[in-house]
Amino acid sequence: MSPYVSVIIVNYNSGNYALECIQSLLSQQDVRLEIIVVDNASKDDSVMLLQSQLPPTVALVESNENLGFGRANNLAVSKAHGDFVLLLNPDTQITDAHAIRKLVDKLSSNPNVGLLAPAVQEPRKNKMVLPRYTYPSSSQLRHTKKLTHLPGKIAWVLGACMLLERDVYNQIAGFDEDFFLYGEDVD
Numbered sequence: 724m725s726p727y728v729s730v731i732i733v734n735y736n737s738g739n740y741a742l743e744c745i746q747s748l749l750s751q752q753d754v755r756l757e758i759i760v761v762d763n764a765s766k767d768d769s770v771m772l773l774q775s776q777l778p779p780t781v782a783l784v785e786s787n788e789n790l791g792f793g794r795a796n797n798l799a800v801s802k803a804h805g806d807f808v809l810l811l812n813p814d815t816q817i818t819d820a821h822a823i824r825k826l827v828d829k830l831s832s833n834p835n836v837g838l839l840a841p842a843v844q845e846p847r848k849n850k851m852v853l854p855r856y857t858y859p860s861s862s863q864l865r866h867t868k869k870l871t872h873l874p875g876k877i878a879w880v881l882g883a884c885m886l887l888e889r890d891v892y893n894q895i896a897g898f899d900e901d902f903f904l905y906g907e908d909v910d
Contacts, residue, residue: 726827729757729805729889733795734813738769741813742776748817749778753824757782757805760813761795764788805889812883826886840885 730748734741741760748756758781762770773783784799800808807827817823822841830839 725753725755726807727755727805728807728809728823728827729759729803730809730811731796731799732760732811732813733763733792734760734765734769735763735789736765736767736769737813738767738772741773744811744813744815745781750820751823752820754827757803759784759799759803761786761799763790763795800889803889807886808889809886815883830886837887837891
């Protein structure tokens with residue numbers, strides 16, 4: 724049976740990007756997706772755009788206030804039904820049709836891993852996006868492996884794309900809502 728994944732997208736003034744992100748999700752194979760978009764009181768035409776163009780299977784949660792990244796994700800996860808939660812920024816696109824299934828399989832086969840994040844690349848630049856102030860060690864740079872394929876423990880993941888079991892998200896009580904924007908992924 725295909726794994727059931729709730730994809731959470733927090734939108735703020737990024738309706739066009741969110742639609743492109745969702746379009747990339749619709750090509751995912753071997754996985755059942757529940758897609759929840761939280762609009763964080765966008766000031767542009769995002770809500771109107773999303774209301775008119777979202778597929779009927781995508782849930783849109785409209786907030787009357789900007790909840791911030793962590794709180795909006797927590798709200799969406801409280802409404803989610805999937806066994807897994809994929810937190811995804813609206814300006815992200817998944818280009819491999821099996822990417823989510825691969826992430827789920829990797830997470831499921833490693834019981835000591837609580838959270839998984841793939842390498843994130845700049846579109847058309849083929850450059851890896853690294854968190855600020857976090858660089859590969861000199862020993863990693865001496866190896867011939869690509870930087871995008873360095874497994875191991877890391878200090879924190881980039882919040883643009885992260886997968887975890889919904890039960891684990893609930894056990895850690897989600898994001899600390901005292902962080903409005905930035906730093907909540909590190910916390």
